[in-house]
Amino acid sequence: MKSHLIISRQTKAEQSNLRRIQRGLLLGMAALVIAITSLSWHYYQKDRQVFIHSTESISPSKLDVILEELVYLVSDVIQDTLFIAKMHQAYLENSPGVAMLQTKQLLENISSIKPIYDQLRVLGPTGMEQIRINHTEEGPYAVPQNQLQDKRHRYYYQEALEVPKGHVYISPIDLNIEHGQIERPYKPMMRFATPVYDHNNQITSVIIVNYLAQELINVLSKYSEGNVQLMLLNHAGYWIKAPRPDLEWGFMFPERKDTNFSKSFPDVWELISNQKSGRLEHSEGIFNYETIDFESIKHANEKLNQTFSLTAFTPEFNNWKLVTYLPKDTMNEAIGSIRARYVLIAGLLIILSAVSLFLMYQNTLNRYKQRQALLSQAYFDQLTGAYNRTSLDNITKEAFKHNQDAAFIFIDLDGFKPINDEYGHQTGDEVLKIIVKRVQHLLRSNDVLFRLGGDEFAILLSGQLTRADIEHIIQRIEEVIEKPMQIKQNRIEVRASVGYSCYGEDGHDADSLLNAADEKMYAVKHARKQSKQTG
CATH class of the missing domain: 3.30.450.20 (PAS domain)
Incomplete structure (x- = not known):
């Protein structure tokens, strides 16, 4: 693909x-x-x-090296800040219902590979933190909702509100302050901030990246x-x-x-x-x-000149x-x-x-x-390894361009939430991983499995398939999903509600096909509940 x-x-x-x-x-x-x-x-x-x-002066060559390193570090953070803002805006536009969850997962992933970011935050238009990921020795830590703080009076938030779209505000270097107190041990900090706008050019949120400026100071050391x-x-x-x-x-x-x-x-x-x-x-x-x-740095560095205001x-x-x-x-x-x-x-x-x-x-x-x-x-979905929602449009457009014989299967797991409630989210994550592996073993090389979010999945089937073929595939999928799983000391069982749609008959793009398959899946789920009640 x-x-x-x-x-x-x-x-x-x-x-x-x-x-x-x-x-x-x-x-x-x-x-x-x-x-x-x-x-x-x-x-x-x-x-x-x-x-x-050499000992009493800064030679031009040494200064150039120091400046180059400083520019490289600063421009890298600028690009990350703009990347987060762009992704968050895309999430809000494409899937507003799960946008915060998607952005939270993105920030956790970035925090896990870039420990130089002490905090990654999304602030609402009133200055209240909506998402805050702290980097700890154990890894990324998502601060609970009841511990999020109001940052409306912080200078970097107020400055960020004046920044045009696509630009980044960079604060001076200072020490990090938490709850009105300077954090110890000291954390030299720079805040990179950029606003996110909606279609009406209204600010929906502000992305704040707390950069551990010790990395810059270490360049001098x-x-x-x-x-x-x-x-x-x-x-x-x-x-x-x-x-x-x-x-x-x-x-x-x-x-x-x-x-x-x-x-x-x-x-x-x-x-x-x-x-x-x-x-x-x-x-x-x-x-x-x-x-x-x-x-001077901006004009001397083409990379920074392209992103810096x-x-x-x-x-x-x-x-x-x-x-x-x-x-x-x-x-x-x-x-x-x-x-x-x-x-x-x-x-x-x-x-x-x-x-x-x-x-x-x-x-x-x-x-x-x-x-x-x-x-x-x-x-890719970082938990299961399946393709994620972001990649769905690119893959389906490419598939439909070369082959219009295609179908979508929509899968929703029944009884998944009680697993998280009874056994914990770690067990729930293992269930999702096992299901993805089982389903992927059934698919052909040109079929694609997507995790849409939570316990919802979609499969893009390519090639000429009759409805009987698709129903046979669905039957096999249901069988492998419903096969009991042994996770630690727990025997876990889930069921799947499945619906499908065909290219041409049910739509000509990913959204319409997914919606059609989703509706059929809910019809199956509803029929199952009715049958259970009458039985």
């Missing part, structure tokens, strides 16, 4: 790309080893000046050097990343309002706050600084200062010890290069797996 073809083509392309990356990394590592070995002696003669320069303090400052001169943890996040605590870079180095801050970049030799050491602003930013929040500080005492000590440590440089460079290349490949591999998982989520 078409979904299989889509997944197959994309998987092969990704696998081919991974092989190319592997070959490139191996060749690159070999070239690095040769280059480091060959040039070690030459650079040793000049190392004193090179070392001073990765590039920190032993002799240099690499710092990240917000627009007001407060430390987000500081040499010591006790200096960070002063703006979040009233009693620490004076704990900031601008108070510790007022003359330095006066200069760097008004200039984009530069170098300053100070009595206490050497400062180098660069401005990280989203406007500066209109969604509050102006005073859209730049940070990246500062390196080389204390005078540290600089003198580094120069004195350079000769003793240089013998290790070549080996360390080789090891660091290997680690960096490995991390790059590992990051690529992880993202490949994430993309494959998201592709699977778009087409």
Whole structure:
């Protein structure tokens, strides 16, 4: 079917790309080893000046790498936020009755594969949380309805209401607050928010992604050097990343309002706050600084430019200062010890290069797996492995285009809810998995099983089939479904009410055929109840 073809083509392309990356990394590592070995002696003669320069300044190449990583991380979250909003809107339009359930399942799936999202939320038009998925050590946790909170007064929700369709608001970095208190241990947080509109251009909900900004801060930690303090400052001169943890996040605590870079180095801050970049030799050491602003990042990155809107930013929040500080005492000590440590440089460079290349490949591999998982989520029911409701239109359109000899079978399980009530939802999930496996064993290679939601299923039968053929298939389906199941210590039995429709006679598209099959299924269910009552 078409979904299989889509997944197959994309998987092969990704696998081919991974092989190319592997070959490139191996060749690159070999070239690095040769280059480091060959040039070690030459650079040793000049190392004193090179070392001073590399430790006291941010080289353009290093800054480019840091900026590229920051852009990649931010743009990835933006795309996820827009993806969630698009899917939620589609659910509301296509299946409003189960839209919240579908969105909840989508958020749980994303949370399970992306732990960088501390919270994934859907807020209603009044600011009340409708869905909230917390990421915990045990996995995604759906917050119960009676514990959902009103976020109408939170600044990021109010800002999101002003964002045009298809744009994303990004909050400044701060610490997460729960029930009016700063959460401990600290969670550096950025909120990505976008509204969802209906056909009348009215906001139906707001998607909020709480992104653990520690991932951004870790980018700086990765590039920190032993002799240099690499710092990240917000627009007001407060430390987000500081040499010591006790200096960070002063703006979040009233009693620490004076704990900031601008108070510790007022003359330095006066200069760097008004200039984009530069170098300053100070009595206490050497400062180098660069401005990280989203406007420059946007224009420098095509991927971000396609999805990013500066209109969604509050102006005073859209730049940070990246500062390196080389204390005078540290600089003198580094120069004195350079000769003793240089013998290790070549080996360390080789090891660091290997680690960096490995991390790059590992990051690529992880993202490949994430993309494959998201592709699977778009087409398949994550519990049973059957095709989901979203894939039904694509598959039926493709099937009807090439073959108009088709039929739909609609299946509804009788007595399924009591199983959940008596034995628990885990047992109910196992029942659904077993039924899907049993039914799939009966189907031909060109037949497709869909889970429509809950305990409802549909089967698309392709090819020339008489009504007798279809009724025979239904009989076999009923037999395998009604066959008792042994789940742990429990013997479980369910029955199925089944209806069917034929292409042409009952409709010419998926909706009409499903409706016709659904009506016949309910007729069967009703007749069964009547028979039971009269009997």
